[in-house]
Amino acid sequence: MSSIAPRYRIGLIANRAHQDAPDSALVQLLTGSRHRIESLQPELIVVGRTLDAIGQMNLLPGYEHLVRFPYGRHGGLMKLVSRTVDEDPERTLDAVIYLIDPVDPSSTFPEAVALKRQCVIHGKPFLSTLAGAQEWFELEALANGAAPDASLDDRFRLGQEGIALIAHDAMKSRMLELAEKHFAVLDQFAFRCATGTTGGLLNQLAMKIKGEAGRHWVKPFLSGPLGGDAQIAELILEQQCRRVLFLEDPHVARQHEADIQLLERAARTVTAYASCMSDVKWGDRWLTLIGQRAQ
Structure with a gap:
């Protein structure tokens, strides 16, 4: 492990249902990832x-x-949005953990929606599930010289795992760039x-790399507006x-916004299992680090 761990600055909030019970997502995150928090010192x-x-x-007894x-009703969430976009390195956030209960209406308030959108625009990880937050701590600790946490090994046996690759029209070229750069990692997934459209483009890329063996590299579902997100x-x-690696274009109005929210809501419903990545910068780093962790 590195002798001097870097300091991260992370925004943290959990909906009420994720913080009140002894087995809540907040409890599981801060107890299960305590050793990672202590090594990274965010x-x-x-x-x-x-x-x-x-x-x-x-x-977090004794954590300094x-x-x-x-409180949220007094502007706490709004201040997190401001810190996400702040250019001052002594103030800006490196990531946001917002453990979202899919049935909590506060997660649809303007400041909550703006927090995710600004994370996407500014390339900051927006981690809205327990699994996504746990994985972030694990991968960043690994990047800073820590040994892998053996209790998480099952999650990184990519040959037993599935991944969804989705991109809005303006982001399809970026998805293809990521897929080509990290093809060896994505190729390890079970499916x-x-x-x-994204599925068809990815299969064309796979055929360029693998020949006929790449024809069905990705299973394409329906397009998003026709129900592919629901599938x-x-x-x-x-x-x-x-x-789910879902490269969102935050600058356009989206007629099928409800379908996008449905996909995220599904991940948050199984918060200890699933995770979503929504921007190119974090997606690129995530694929790099997960490739190292899978080894």
Whole structure:
């Protein structure tokens, strides 16, 4: 392990259902990833009620790098949005962990939607599931010289895992660039699926690389507006597809926004199992690190 761990700055908030119970997602994250937090020493910028829960359940005893933000109703979430876009390296967030309960209406408030959108625009990981947050800590610790956590090995046996690859029209070329750059890693997955057009383009890429063996490299579902997102959501709910790389274009109005939310909602419903990556920068780093972890 590196003698001097870098300091990250992470925004942290959990919906009420994910922080009140002894087996809640917040408890599982901060107890299961405690050794990673202690090695990385991130500064955790925590919205009021979530920090209250951390203290009441004694989840990070003695941890020095906790900063309180106001309660959500007093603007705490809005301040996280501002810190996400802040250019000052002493203030800006490196990632946001927002453990979202899919039936909590506060996750659809404007500040919650804006937080994710700005993370996508500025290339900051937006981690809305327990599995996604656990994986982020594991991969960043690995990148900083830590040994793999053997208790997580099953998640990184890619030959038993599925991944969904989805991209909006303006992002399809970026998806192809990522897929070509990280083809060897993606090729290790047991299966790959995608919505219509993206799936066809990825299969063309695979044929260029693998010849005829790449013809069915990706299983294409319907296009997103015609229900492809819903088909992949079912795979997530049945725990047949753990990871989704969904390159979103945050700058255009999307007529099938409900379908996109359905896919994310499915991942958050099985929060301890599934994770979504939504931007090119984190997707690129994630594929690099998961390739190292899988070895």
